Amino acid sequence: MDPSRKRRIRLGVALCAAVLLAGALMYTSFGASTKTESPSKLLTSAEPGRSYEVTGKVVDGSIKREGTRLRFAIRDRDGTAQIPVVYTGTVPDPFREGREVIVSGKVENGVLIGERDSLVTKCPSKFTKAPAKS
Amino acid sequence: MDTLGTACLVVALLTAVYSAGAALYGARTGRHEFVTSARRAFYCLAGLAILATALIESRYLASDFRYELVAQNSSTSLPTFYKLAALWSSQAGSLLFWVLVLSIFSSVVLHVTRRAHREIVPYATAVLAGIAGFFVFLMLAYASPFATLADPPAEGNGLEPLLRNPAMMFHPPMLYSGYVGFSIPFAFAIGALVTRRTGADWIRSTRRFALIAWTFLGTGILLGALWSYSELGWGGYWAWDPVENAALMPWLTGTAFLHSIMVQEKRGMLRRWNLALIVGTFVLSLLGTFLVRSGVLNSIHAFGASTLGVPFLIFVAVVLLGSVGLLVTRLDDFKSSARIDSLLSREAFFLLNNLALVGLCFVTFWGTWFPLISKAVTGNESSVGPPWFDRYTMPLGLVLVALIGIGPLLAWRRVTTRAALRAFAAPLAVAGGALVLLLALTDAAESTSSLALFVLAAFVLAAVGQEFWRGAGARRVLAREPRPLAMLRLVGRNRRRYGGYIVHAGIALVLVGVAGSSAFAKHEDVRLAAGQTARVGGYEVTYVRPTAGVASDRAGTGAPITLGALLRVRKGDRVFYEHPSRNYYPSQDFSQGGPFGRFFEGEANSEVATKWGLTHNFWAAVTPDTSNLMGPIRVANRRFADASPDVQGVILAAIAQSYAKSPPPATFRLIVSPMVSWIWLGGLIAIAGALTAGWPSPDARRRRVRSLYAARLGRDLSRA
Numbered sequence: 060m061d062p063s064r065k066r067r068i069r070l071g072v073a074l075c076a077a078v079l080l081a082g083a084l085m086y087t088s089f090g091a092s093t094k095t096e097s098p099s100k101l102l103t104s105a106e107p108g109r110s111y112e113v114t115g116k117v118v119d120g121s122i123k124r125e126g127t128r129l130r131f132a133i134r135d136r137d138g139t140a141q142i143p144v145v146y147t148g149t150v151p152d153p154f155r156e157g158r159e160v161i162v163s164g165k166v167e168n169g170v171l172i173g174e175r176d177s178l179v180t181k182c183p184s185k186f187t188k189a190p191a192k193s
Numbered sequence: 194m195d196t197l198g199t200a201c202l203v204v205a206l207l208t209a210v211y212s213a214g215a216a217l218y219g220a221r222t223g224r225h226e227f228v229t230s231a232r233r234a235f236y237c238l239a240g241l242a243i244l245a246t247a248l249i250e251s252r253y254l255a256s257d258f259r260y261e262l263v264a265q266n267s268s269t270s271l272p273t274f275y276k277l278a279a280l281w282s283s284q285a286g287s288l289l290f291w292v293l294v295l296s297i298f299s300s301v302v303l304h305v306t307r308r309a310h311r312e313i314v315p316y317a318t319a320v321l322a323g324i325a326g327f328f329v330f331l332m333l334a335y336a337s338p339f340a341t342l343a344d345p346p347a348e349g350n351g352l353e354p355l356l357r358n359p360a361m362m363f364h365p366p367m368l369y370s371g372y373v374g375f376s377i378p379f380a381f382a383i384g385a386l387v388t389r390r391t392g393a394d395w396i397r398s399t400r401r402f403a404l405i406a407w408t409f410l411g412t413g414i415l416l417g418a419l420w421s422y423s424e425l426g427w428g429g430y431w432a433w434d435p436v437e438n439a440a441l442m443p444w445l446t447g448t449a450f451l452h453s454i455m456v457q458e459k460r461g462m463l464r465r466w467n468l469a470l471i472v473g474t475f476v477l478s479l480l481g482t483f484l485v486r487s488g489v490l491n492s493i494h495a496f497g498a499s500t501l502g503v504p505f506l507i508f509v510a511v512v513l514l515g516s517v518g519l520l521v522t523r524l525d526d527f528k529s530s531a532r533i534d535s536l537l538s539r540e541a542f543f544l545l546n547n548l549a550l551v552g553l554c555f556v557t558f559w560g561t562w563f564p565l566i567s568k569a570v571t572g573n574e575s576s577v578g579p580p581w582f583d584r585y586t587m588p589l590g591l592v593l594v595a596l597i598g599i600g601p602l603l604a605w606r607r608v609t610t611r612a613a614l615r616a617f618a619a620p621l622a623v624a625g626g627a628l629v630l631l632l633a634l635t636d637a638a639e640s641t642s643s644l645a646l647f648v649l650a651a652f653v654l655a656a657v658g659q660e661f662w663r664g665a666g667a668r669r670v671l672a673r674e675p676r677p678l679a680m681l682r683l684v685g686r687n688r689r690r691y692g693g694y695i696v697h698a699g700i701a702l703v704l705v706g707v708a709g710s711s712a713f714a715k716h717e718d719v720r721l722a723a724g725q726t727a728r729v730g731g732y733e734v735t736y737v738r739p740t741a742g743v744a745s746d747r748a749g750t751g752a753p754i755t756l757g758a759l760l761r762v763r764k765g766d767r768v769f770y771e772h773p774s775r776n777y778y779p780s781q782d783f784s785q786g787g788p789f790g791r792f793f794e795g796e797a798n799s800e801v802a803t804k805w806g807l808t809h810n811f812w813a814a815v816t817p818d819t820s821n822l823m824g825p826i827r828v829a830n831r832r833f834a835d836a837s838p839d840v841q842g843v844i845l846a847a848i849a850q851s852y853a854k855s856p857p858p859a860t861f862r863l864i865v866s867p868m869v870s871w872i873w874l875g876g877l878i879a880i881a882g883a884l885t886a887g888w889p890s891p892d893a894r895r896r897r898v899r900s901l902y903a904a905r906l907g908r909d910l911s912r913a
Contacts, residue, residue, distance in 0.1 A: 066532075077548075084556060084585060088563055092575035095564065112576055124818075127720055127860065149427050149718065149862060150816070155796075163578075179432075 093163055098133050099140035105166035112163045113142070113171060119156045133160065133171075142166075146173035151180045195260070198339035201245040202332055205292070208238045209326030213319040220315035228315045232303045235318065238325060239296035246293050249286070249338050250277060259345040262286060262338050268351035270751050278362040279352045281369070285336040290366065291482070292328045294373040295321070298402065302377050306398050313384035313395055320380035327508055335504070354778050354796045357750035360420040367413030368440055372478035374406025375443060378450075379475035382468050386519040389526045391464060396454045401887050403454075403471075407447045408883040414440050415876040426799035426814045428716065428864040430872065431707075433582040438561040439481035442554050446474040449550040456540045459605060461530035465520065466547070468527065472516040477554075479509050484561075535607035542600040549593045556585040587642050591649060594704060597697050598653040601660055620655035627651035640712035646704055653701040657694045664691070684885060692886025699882055702875025709868035710810075716865075722858040730865030732811055733763040739817065739856040740774065741849040743842070746800065752776035754792055754849050755800070756817040758859055762804070773802035773815040773861075787830035789845060793819055805870050812864040818857040825851050 096105075098115040105111065115133030118141050122131045127147055134141035136159065144162060154160060163177040212234035219227030249262065253276045258264040267279045280286040299321040306314055332338065356362070381395040417437065418430035431437060450470040456463045483505045533541050559566070560577050567575040602616040628648045631637040637644045661680060664687075668679035684691040715730030726735045737759040746752040757774025780795035804811040825848045833844050 080552075081555065084559065087584075088559060088577050088581060089567065089571070089575075091581045092563065092567060092577045095574040095576055127718060151425065151427060176427075 097135050098142045099135050099138055101166060101171065102140055102142055102169070107167070108165060110163060110165055110174070111171075112161060114159065114161045115141075116159050117154070117156050122156060133162070142169070142171055144171045144173055146178055148173075148176035148178065150178060154178065154180050195339045195341050198245055198248045199333075199337065201241050201248070202329055202337070202339070205238055205241040205245070206326055206329045206333060208234050208241065209322045209329060212238065213322035213326065216315040216318035216322065220312075220319075225311070228311075228318065229307075231315070231318045231322070232307060235296065235303055235322065236300050238322075239293075239300045242289070242293040242296045245338070246280075246289060249289065250280060253277060253279060256349065258347070258349050259341050260338075261340040261342050264342060264346055264349045266350060266352050268349040271349075271352055272749055272751055275352050275357055275362065275751075280338075281365045282352060282356055283338075285332060285338040285340070287365065287369065287482075288328055288332045288336060289338050290369055291373060292325055292332075294366075294370050295325050295328070295376060298370075298373060298377055299325070299380075302399065302402055310381075310384075310390075310394050310398060312388040312390055313381055316384035316387045317380040317395075320383045321376065324376050324380075331504060351751075351778070354750060354752065354776065354798050355424060358420055358424045360416045361424065364413055364416040364420060367409050367416060369413075369482075371406050371408075371410025371413055371440075372443065372481055374402055374409055375447060375471070375474050375478045377402040377406070378471050382471045383516065383519065386468060386516075386523055389523060391527050393454070393458045393461075396457060396467065400454060401889075403447065403451060404883060404887045407444065407451060408880060408887070410440060410444045410447065411876070411883075412880055414444060415873060419873060422812075422869070423801055423803060424798070426801060426862070428801075428812050428814070428862060428866075430869070433557075433560065433579045435484055435561050438557045439477075439484040442557050442561075443474045443477040443481060445550045445554040445557070446470055446477060449547040449554075450474055452543050453547050456543050460540055462533070462540065463544070464527040464529060465524060468520055470547075470551075472513075472520070476509060476513050476516075477558075479505075479512065483509065537603060537608045537613065539600060539603045539605045542596055542603055546593065546596040546600060549589055549596060553586055553589045553593070556582065556589065590704065591642065591645055594646060594649040594653060594701060597701065598649065598656045601694060601697070602656055616659075619659050620652050623655035624648050624652035640708075643708040643712040646708040650701040650705045654698055657698045660694055661691070685890070688888055688890050689886045692882045692884070692888075695882025695885060696879045697882075699875045699877070699879025702871050702878060704875075706868050706871030706873075706875060709871070710866040714864060714866035714869075717863045718860065719863065720858050720860050723856060725858075727861070727863065729863045730809075731764055732863075732865055734813070734861075734863055735761040735763075736859070736861070737761050737770075739853050739859070740772065741853040743846040743849055746774075746776055750776060750800075752778055754845070756819070756849065756852055757800070758815045758817070758861070760802070760813060760861075762811060769804060771802040771804060771811070771813050773813045774800045775815060775817055776800055787826070788834050788841065789829040789848060790823075790826045792845060793822065793826070807870060808867060810864075810866050810869045812866065814862045816860040816862075817852065818859055819852070821855065821857050822848060822852055 093110050093112040095112045095114065098113060101111060101113055113133065115135060118132040118134050121141075121143075122129070124130075129146045129150060130143065131146070132141045132143045144164070146162060146164075158180060161179045162171070162173045164171045164173040166172075212231045214231075215227045215234065216231035219225060219229075219231065249260070252260050252263050253267050254273070256263065256267060256269045256276070262280075262283050262285055266282050267276050271279070281290050299318075303314070303318060303321075378395070378399040381399045385391075385395040414437075417440065421432070422428065422430040450467065453463050453467050453470060457467050483502075533544070535541065560582050564574050564576050567573060598620060602613075602620070604612070608616075628644075631644060631647055637647060661683070664683045665676055665679040668674055668683055669676055672679065672682070674682060717727060717729040719727040721727060721736040723736055723738055726733060728734070740755075740757040740759055742755045742757075744753055746755045754777040755774050756777070757772055760771045760773065762769050762771055775797055776799075777793055778796040780791040799814040799816070802813045829844050829848060833841060836844070
C-alpha cells in the first residue's frame, strides 16, 4: 500500500474514533443530567421519583434547624410561589435568607427532599448589593 | 477626580483607535514611521491605564464613598490590604485591570520586537489595540470605575467577607494576567496569518509570553482551589463550577499549545493546528472573563446578571469568525513541511498529548455549557454534575499522565527498539516497584483509578529523574564536572527542556494529591456538646470548650464578632489543638435584628482550622448555634438602643461572652484527607519549573547580541 493512502486510512480511523467518543459523551450527558426547574414549575408538574435541580431564593423567615436537618422554603426569583425543602448535609457559608441557592432532590408530597450535600449558593464574586443608605 | 479618571479612559480609547489605525496604515503603505508611532501610542495607553488605576486606588485608600465602586465594596474599617485589592472584586474594576495588564504586556512585547518581524508586528499591534480599545469602550459605555453617587453614604458596604482571604486577593489578578497574556501570541498569530508568514517567527517572539500566561493562569487556578479549601467551609477544592471550568479550559488548550509549538519549531509541522490552538485559547480566555462576569449560564448560576452580555458576545463572535475566516482562506499556505515518520517518536506523542488535552477541554466545555445546549436541543434546561465530569476527565487524565511520562523518553523523528528499551527499562521498573509496594503496604487498591494514577505518577517521576541523571552524567564525563555542579549547569544551559521536566514532575504530584484526597478522604458532619468526642479517619476529636471574641479575628478580616470552638485532636500519641471559628459581620440594614441583633443577622463565614501535613490534612469547620443569644439580644435591643457606641461595644462583648458561658451543641464538619497538600506542593514545583523554562538564559542573550553586532558590522562594511 502506498504511504499516502495508508496515512489517509489512519486519519479516517482516528477521526471515526474521535467522533464515536464525542458522540458517546454527548449522548450520555443527556441521560445523566438533572432537569432544572423553578419552584413554581415544580409545584405544578413534578414527576415523582425524578431528580430535579431547583434554583430559587430562600424565603425570608423560613429557615429552621432540626438537629442536623435543615428546613427552609425557596421561591421563584420573581414571584411568590414557594416550595418547602428538607435538607441534610453541608450548608455553604453564604447560605442566608433572601439569597439565591441551587438544591437537587426529589419531590415527595409537595416537599423537596434535598440530596445530601447538594446545596450550592452563588459564587461570592457575583454578590451585588445596593450601596448602604445612611 | 472622577472627571480626570473618565478623561483618562476617553483618551485611552482614542489612543487605542489611533494605534490600530496607524499600525494598519503603516503596514499597508509600508511607511514604517506609522508603525513606530502606533507602538509608542501603546506605551501611552499603558501610562493612561496606570494613571486610571492609581486614581481609583487612591479613592479606595481615602474611602471616598462618592465613588460607586468604593461605596459598593470597601469600607473605612476594611484593612488596607483588602482596600487596595477590593478593586478587582467589582465588574468595572476588573475591566480596568484587564486593560492595565494588557497594555503593559503589549508594551513589553512590542518593545522587545521593535526591530524584528517587520511584516507581522504592525498587524499584531492593531489586534492588541483593538482588544484594549474594546475593553476601554466597555468601561465607558457600560461599567465605568469612575461612576459617582449623587448621595454618597457615610459608610461603604465593605468587601464581601468570603473574599477576605489572601488567596482570593491574588487569585483574580493571576487569572486575569493569564487570560490577558494569551492575547499576545494570539495577536502575533493573526499577524502571521494576515501576512502569510508561515515560519515560526510569531512563535519564537511570543513563546515566552505564552509560558508566562500559562504560569499565571495555572497559579490562579491553584490559588482559587486553595481559597475554596480554606475559606468556603465545605472542605473541597474543586467542584466543576462554571467559573472554575472557565479558567481550566484555556489552561488546557494553552498547555497543548506550549507543546505543539515545539513540533513546529523543530520539524515545521502542525502549523495550522498551532494557529487554531492559539485562536481557541484566546477565545476561551475571553469566554472565561465573560462567564465570570455575565451570568449567562442562567439556570444554575443566575447570579447578578450584568449588562455586558451582548457586547461581549458580539466581540467573541467577531474574534472567532474573523480568525476562522483568516485561517480557512490561508489553509494552503500553512501546510506542514514534513510528515510524522514514525508513531514511536516524540512528535507523535506530542500530537497524542494535544489530542488528550483538547479532549479534556471539550469535555469541560460540553459540561459547562450543557444547560444552554440542552435547552437548545430538548427545550428543557438540564445540567450535568461532578460525577459526569469525573467519569470522562478521569480516564483522559490517566492517559495524559502516561503521555507525560513517555513523551520525553522518545527521540524526535523515530526511535529504534533497542533505544526505547534502554530508555523505558528503569522508569517501568520503578512503576512496577511502586505498584507492588502500594498493594503490599497500603489500601490504595480500593480505588483502581487512584492506584493507576499513583503508578503512572511514579513512572513520570522516574522518567524525569532518569533524564536529569543521564544528562548530568554526560556532562560529568565530557566537562569533567562533579555531579551536583553538572546537574546545575545542565539545567542552566538547557532551561527550556529541564524546566519543562520539572513542570512534569510538579503536575504529576498535583494529580497524586487530587487522586489521594478525592478517593481516600474521610468526612463527618457531627453535632457535639462541649466535652463530647467524635472520631474521623483515625483521629479522635474532642470539643473542649466554646470561644467567643470581639474584634479578635486572627485572620485579620476585620470581623467584629468571632464565635468558635477549641478542639483537642488526638492521633495515636500525638495531641494537638485546633481552633475553628465563625466570623459574624453586621448587617448594614438596621431594621434586621435591631442595633445588637444585626451583628448576627449579616454575613457569617467559617474560619477553617487546618493542620497541614505531608501525609494527611486535618480540617475542621464549626457552625455555632446562636439561638440562645436571642434572649440577651432582645433585652439589649430594648434597654441599650440609645446608649453611646462605647457602652454598646461593651454590651456586644457581653452578649458574645454569654455564648462561651452556656453554649448549646455546635455543628462540626471534620475532614481527614490524605495527601491534599501535595496539590499545592506540586503546584509550587510546577511554577518553579515554568520559571526555569521561561527565564532568559545568558547564553542566548550573548548569542543574540553577537548576531546583532555581526549584522551591524556587515552593514557598515557594505556601506564603506
